[in-house]
Amino acid sequence: MASFLSLIWKLTKIALILFVLLLITGLLFPVNRCRTPSKRTWAKNDVVQIVNAIKNFNVEYGYYPQVTEDGSCESAAANAKLFRILSGTDMKGNPKAIRFMEIPKAKKSRGLFHSGIDPQTGAWNDPWGHFYRVRITDYSALSPKSPYIDEKTPTFSDCLAWSLGKDGIQGEKNDSDDVTSWR
Numbered sequence: 001m002a003s004f005l006s007l008i009w010k011l012t013k014i015a016l017i018l019f020v021l022l023l024i025t026g027l028l029f030p031v032n033r034c035r036t037p038s039k040r041t042w043a044k045n046d047v048v049q050i051v052n053a054i055k056n057f058n059v060e061y062g063y064y065p066q067v068t069e070d071g072s073c074e075s076a077a078a079n080a081k082l083f084r085i086l087s088g089t090d091m092k093g094n095p096k097a098i099r100f101m102e103i104p105k106a107k108k109s110r111g112l113f114h115s116g117i118d119p120q121t122g123a124w125n126d127p128w129g130h131f132y133r134v135r136i137t138d139y140s141a142l143s144p145k146s147p148y149i150d151e152k153t154p155t156f157s158d159c160l161a162w163s164l165g166k167d168g169i170q171g172e173k174n175d176s177d178d179v180t181s182w183r
Contacts, residue, residue: 039126039127039128039166040165040177040179042115042126042127043126043127043128043163043165043179044179046124046126046132046161046163047132047161047162047163047179047180047181048161048181049101050086050101050124050132050134050159050161050181051157051159051160051161051181053086053100053101054086054100054134054136054158054159054161055158055159056100057085057086057094057098057100058158060096060098060100064136064137064158064159065082065085065086065093065094065136066136067081067082067085067093071135071136071137071144072133072134072135072136072144073133073134073135073136074133074134074135074147076118076121076122076123076131077121077122077123079121079122079123079124079131079132079133079134080121080122080123080124081093081122082134083101083103083117083122083123083124084122086100086101087099087100087101087102087103088100103116103117103124104116104117105117105119106118106119106125112125112128112129113125113129114126114127114128114129115127118131126163126164126165126179127163128163128164128165128166128168129168130163130164130168132161132162132163133147133161133162133163133164133170134159134160134161135147135159135160135161136158136159137158137159144157144158144159144160146160146182147160147162147170156182157181157182159181160180160181160182161180161181162178162179162180162181163178163179163180164178165177165178165179
């Protein structure tokens with residue numbers, strides 16, 4: 001009987017030691033995904049940064065960077081030109097070569113460039129590999145029109161930036177995966 005109790009006591013001590021070691025390991029090495037921002041948070045930070053850079057450009061020069069006549073940057077080429085201007089590498093669009101934003105080089109995964117400047121198109125891609133869309137006021141309206149047809153609320157902003165989200169489709173019935181600068 002004494003040897004049986006001694007065995008149970010030893011097993012209990014071993015289980016307690018293992019539990020404490022696992023607890024310490026869990027505290028020292030937390031799960032990595034909890035420490036990195038989600039793709040939606042990353043995209044939201046990017047669209048806010050885009051809007052702030054465009055507004056800072058306006059403060060410096062007294063006008064907005066107009067890449068297209070209507071102020072929309074909804075193609076990869078227009079996106080690339082806008083971000084060359086904002087990063088200070090387009091001397092025609094930004095004669096003082098002021099860097100209004102730092103844009104990282106895109107990472108490649110599953111055949112798509114994401115979260116930075118795509119080396120093939122020059123466009124700034126969101127975390128899902130789609131280029132960011134931007135609309136800037138063209139001075140004929142108080143603010144640029146929302147890209148969502150069903151949205152009746154005015155945006156009250158001189159510029160809008162958005163990501164199409166994971167599905168890469170804008171304006172579907174459920175556009176909840178889109179990330180915008182004005183909502």
